[in-house]
Amino acid sequence: MTxxxxxxxxxxxxxxxxxxxxGKFNSAALMEDALLASGTELVTxxxxxxxxxGKSDNILSYLHHPQFNLLPxxxxxxxxxxxxxxxxxxxxxxxxxxxxxxxxxxxKYLLPDPVETLKAAAELVKLGFIVLPYIHADPVLCKHxxxxxxxxxxxxxxxxxxxxxxxxxxxxxxIIQQSKVPVVVDAGIGAPSHAAEAMELGADAVLVxxxxxxxxxxxxxARAFKLAVEAGRLAYEAKxxxxxxxxAASSPLTAFLED
Amino acid sequence: MFDEIFAxxxxxxxxxxxxxxxxADVERALGKEKRDLEDFKALISPAAMPYLEQMARFSxxxxxxxxxxxxxxxxPLYLSNECQNICTYCAFSLDNKIRRRTLNNAEILQExxxxxxxxxxxxxxxxxxxxxxxGVPYLKKAIALIRPYFSHISMEVQPLDQDEYEILMAxxxxxxxxxxxxxxxxxxxxxxxKGNKSNFPYRLATPDRLGKAGIHKMGLGVLIGLEDWRxxxxxxxxHLHYLERNYWQTKYSISFPRLRPIAVxxxxxxxxxxxxxxxxxxxxxxxxCAYRLFNEEVELSMSTRESEKFRNHVIKLGITSIxxxxxxxxxxxxxxxxxxxxxxxxxxxxPQEIARMxxxxxxxxxxxxxxxxxxxxx
Numbered sequence: 001m002t003x004x005x006x007x008x009x010x011x012x013x014x015x016x017x018x019x020x021x022x023g024k025f026n027s028a029a030l031m032e033d034a035l036l037a038s039g040t041e042l043v044t045x046x047x048x049x050x051x052x053x054g055k056s057d058n059i060l061s062y063l064h065h066p067q068f069n070l071l072p073x074x075x076x077x078x079x080x081x082x083x084x085x086x087x088x089x090x091x092x093x094x095x096x097x098x099x100x101x102x103x104x105x106x107x108k109y110l111l112p113d114p115v116e117t118l119k120a121a122a123e124l125v126k127l128g129f130i131v132l133p134y135i136h137a138d139p140v141l142c143k144h145x146x147x148x149x150x151x152x153x154x155x156x157x158x159x160x161x162x163x164x165x166x167x168x169x170x171x172x173x174x175i176i177q178q179s180k181v182p183v184v185v186d187a188g189i190g191a192p193s194h195a196a197e198a199m200e201l202g203a204d205a206v207l208v209x210x211x212x213x214x215x216x217x218x219x220x221x222a223r224a225f226k227l228a229v230e231a232g233r234l235a236y237e238a239k240x241x242x243x244x245x246x247x248a249a250s251s252p253l254t255a256f257l258e259d
Numbered sequence: 260m261f262d263e264i265f266a267x268x269x270x271x272x273x274x275x276x277x278x279x280x281x282x283a284d285v286e287r288a289l290g291k292e293k294r295d296l297e298d299f300k301a302l303i304s305p306a307a308m309p310y311l312e313q314m315a316r317f318s319x320x321x322x323x324x325x326x327x328x329x330x331x332x333x334x335p336l337y338l339s340n341e342c343q344n345i346c347t348y349c350a351f352s353l354d355n356k357i358r359r360r361t362l363n364n365a366e367i368l369q370e371x372x373x374x375x376x377x378x379x380x381x382x383x384x385x386x387x388x389x390x391x392x393x394g395v396p397y398l399k400k401a402i403a404l405i406r407p408y409f410s411h412i413s414m415e416v417q418p419l420d421q422d423e424y425e426i427l428m429a430x431x432x433x434x435x436x437x438x439x440x441x442x443x444x445x446x447x448x449x450x451x452x453k454g455n456k457s458n459f460p461y462r463l464a465t466p467d468r469l470g471k472a473g474i475h476k477m478g479l480g481v482l483i484g485l486e487d488w489r490x491x492x493x494x495x496x497x498h499l500h501y502l503e504r505n506y507w508q509t510k511y512s513i514s515f516p517r518l519r520p521i522a523v524x525x526x527x528x529x530x531x532x533x534x535x536x537x538x539x540x541x542x543x544x545x546x547x548c549a550y551r552l553f554n555e556e557v558e559l560s561m562s563t564r565e566s567e568k569f570r571n572h573v574i575k576l577g578i579t580s581i582x583x584x585x586x587x588x589x590x591x592x593x594x595x596x597x598x599x600x601x602x603x604x605x606x607x608x609x610p611q612e613i614a615r616m617x618x619x620x621x622x623x624x625x626x627x628x629x630x631x632x633x634x635x636x637x
Binding site: 023024025026027028047048049050051052074076077078082085086089105106107108109161162163210213214 | 626
């Protein structure tokens with residue numbers, strides 16, 4: 001059986017290309033079961049949900065599995081300055097340099113601020129963080145982030161939590177084509193078929209949260225996403241057949257050349 | 260400023276247009292993905308009543324999509340019942356002969372210890388309006404005092420000036436609730452005959468001042484039972500709509516407190532029902548769902564004013580945060596539990612009982628969803 005190629009980000013190798021979130025589950029125990037079923041190896045956690053005083057209902061106590069690498073995120077911050085401050089706190093509390101950089105000054109649609117994100121990414125890289133920025137599917141911004149040292153880019157497929165799929169598909173294709181760092185499609189992936197589509201396009205990984213957490217059966221849905229991500233990646237590696245846009249029968253326009 | 264928008268919406272016109280909505284208007288609203296203010300009118304109109312189950316389904320799905328299967332928990336901490344206002348519906352009204360008390364530092368910490376024991380991480384500070392004793396300096400000291408114990412501090416006190424909000428935000432304040440009580444400008448005077456609070460325009464402009472101060476989150480609402488709830492709640496939606504566009508970096512929440520019997524009033528539940536402004540349980544569900552269908556991102560909050568049975572069911576229909584184990588008297592948790600409450604609590608279950616109920620409903624109780632570290636005040 002063919003194994004999918006491993007993914008390396010900042011020197012760390014992942015055999016699963018499904019990254020997951022930890023919000024919106026109806027219990028921490030169910031979250032743990034779903035994440036285990038998903039096969040995920042990179043799990044993002046909102047700093048705002050972590051009780052740094054370490055009380056009993058702490059979300060972290062459900063993530064103590066060797067395969068889960070933590071990816072703290074800065075959800076809630078509105079500026080580069082706040083992001084840098086929160087990142088340092090996260091590093092100290094969770095003992096990791098990895099960071100999902102999220103800056104959304106707009107609390108309604110939680111859309112990322114490209115200006116502040118680029119600023120913060122540059123500073124955080126200098127401070128030794130492994131920065132994975134959540135951003136719009138903006139190919140130019142992705143190149144800028146790459147230049148300042150982002151370890152990967154995480155463009156959105158659709159507004160976060162919307163489950164709408166790859167509404168930014170045309171831009172994702174450009175980003176994937178141009179990027180020198182791994183591309184992780186984040187936000188908007190609402191169904192396993194969306195995840196498979198992203199992987200078929202050549203995305204290096206996807207990050208899924210709402211579609212698993214809010215499902216009627218998160219464990220089963222997690223497994224469905226695992227399979228879809230693997231299927232999409234296998235298909236990409238096997239070189240998908242291109243869609244035939246032309247017929248090849250006769251050549252009325254060029255036949256004269258053969259005379 | 261909101262007053263310019265407000266001036267374009269005379270009360271009687273709004274009321275008439277809500278009550279003129281038809282089933283066709285409701286169906287059109289339900290069929291849309293993004294709904295506008297006219298759709299909101301249809302959804303709160305009597306014509307929407309037959310569609311309540313459908314509204315509830317949509318509301319539940321939209322709420323879960325945005326907020327997940329989670330329920331935030333917060334608790335009020337009454338710091339003072341001193342008040343210079345006369346409000347016809349409130350137990351703390353100046354003309355009520357009750358013992359007045361303002362907690363000192365030691366007393367606040369006694370109360371905080373109990374709230375921490377209950378598991379709380381989000382506290383709502385509440386006072387009456389007594390600017391000499393419970394003004395900005397007192398509030399600033401109180402916020403600084405409790406800041407180490409809570410990750411999220413909300414406040415529900417008299418409206419303040421923009422610079423005063425900025426002072427309190429620098430001290431650690433995250434959220435301000437300021438309810439208009441009613442948008443019926445003429446009758447506002449009747450309900451609030453004396454004190455600073457009787458200044459309708461100043462209160463109406465408070466969310467603008469908060470927005471300009473850059474507050475993290477603000478809470479809106481009206482006191483249901485003062486005037487026609489449908490009309491009043493339309494103005495809340497109008498206000499929200501305006502604020503979101505003007506202060507787009509602020510988060511919003513809405514509450515819908517229904518008038519409860521108060522300590523010295525004569526109102527009981529039976530006589531409440533005879534009021535023209537009475538709102539039934541069914542209508543409150545309609546309102547909650549209508550807010551959600553109008554705005555998928557707004558937080559909807561429900562207090563212990565509502566009954567056990569009602570809260571058990573309604574938390575799944577659009578609500579995102581609830582309080583539990585609340586005391587509405589200063590010192591009520593530890594210092595002086597027997598003193599007079601601002602309003603009577605209906606759901607008296609402890610926070611742990613509520614958390615259990617939330618889990619039984621298939622939701623996760625969330626005690627902490629913010630961190631002081633995330634807000635760097637420049």
